[in-house]
Amino acid sequence: MKIALDAGHGYKANSPTGARGNNLIEDDLALKIVHKLRWYLLQAGVEVTLTRPDQAFVALGIRGTLAKSKQCDMFISIHINASSNSDASGVEALAAENDHHSADFAKKLLDVIVQHGLKRRGVKWDSQSQHSKLRVLRDTYKAMPAALLEIGFITNTCDAAKLRNEKWLDELANDLADVINSPQHTK
Numbered sequence: 001m002k003i004a005l006d007a008g009h010g011y012k013a014n015s016p017t018g019a020r021g022n023n024l025i026e027d028d029l030a031l032k033i034v035h036k037l038r039w040y041l042l043q044a045g046v047e048v049t050l051t052r053p054d055q056a057f058v059a060l061g062i063r064g065t066l067a068k069s070k071q072c073d074m075f076i077s078i079h080i081n082a083s084s085n086s087d088a089s090g091v092e093a094l095a096a097e098n099d100h101h102s103a104d105f106a107k108k109l110l111d112v113i114v115q116h117g118l119k120r121r122g123v124k125w126d127s128q129s130q131h132s133k134l135r136v137l138r139d140t141y142k143a144m145p146a147a148l149l150e151i152g153f154i155t156n157t158c159d160a161a162k163l164r165n166e167k168w169l170d171e172l173a174n175d176l177a178d179v180i181n182s183p184q185h186t187k
């Protein structure tokens with residue numbers, strides 16, 4: 001099995017392009033989660049392609065192309081949400097509009113994350129996202145199940161406390177790797 005892991009955003013000219021809040025940076029958190037997840041997946045014998053392996057921004061169009069050229073069986077993009085309302089919290093998963101196969105895959109991932117104490121905001125179509133019609137999902141969903149996870153709100157103090165807890169991140173990555181490594185997702 002092969003999986004593409006996509007760490008959202010990335011730095012341009014030494015500045016992060018993702019969200020910030022509570023002294024956390026989305027770009028850094030996404031990269032950290034992706035590397036932890038990669039480590040657990042490698043232990044399980046899963047082949048992992050990282051679309052953004054380090055701090056540097058990678059053009060969105062390149063990410064999906066890489067996942068397809070490596071013939072990955074699934075695509076997961078990792079983000080952290082943000083809101084001007086600091087009460088907004090929880091996890092949501094996005095899938096390309098009307099792709100029910102990806103939505104089922106996204107729900108399995110969401111089910112794991114809520115077990116780690118984040119509020120369930122549900123699975124949404126990408127047209128409902130503030131960044132509607134997410135490029136990385138549109139580029140990949142016809143070839144493989146593709147989900148974008150918004151793992152908590154960087155702007156919420158309770159979510160941020162979890163996101164800066166290494167043990168919480170490790171346990172989350174371990175459990176996500178287990179569900180990814182179950183065989184029923186591939187097309």
Ligand SMILES: [Zn+2]
Binds near residue numbers: 019
């Ligand atoms: Zn993001």
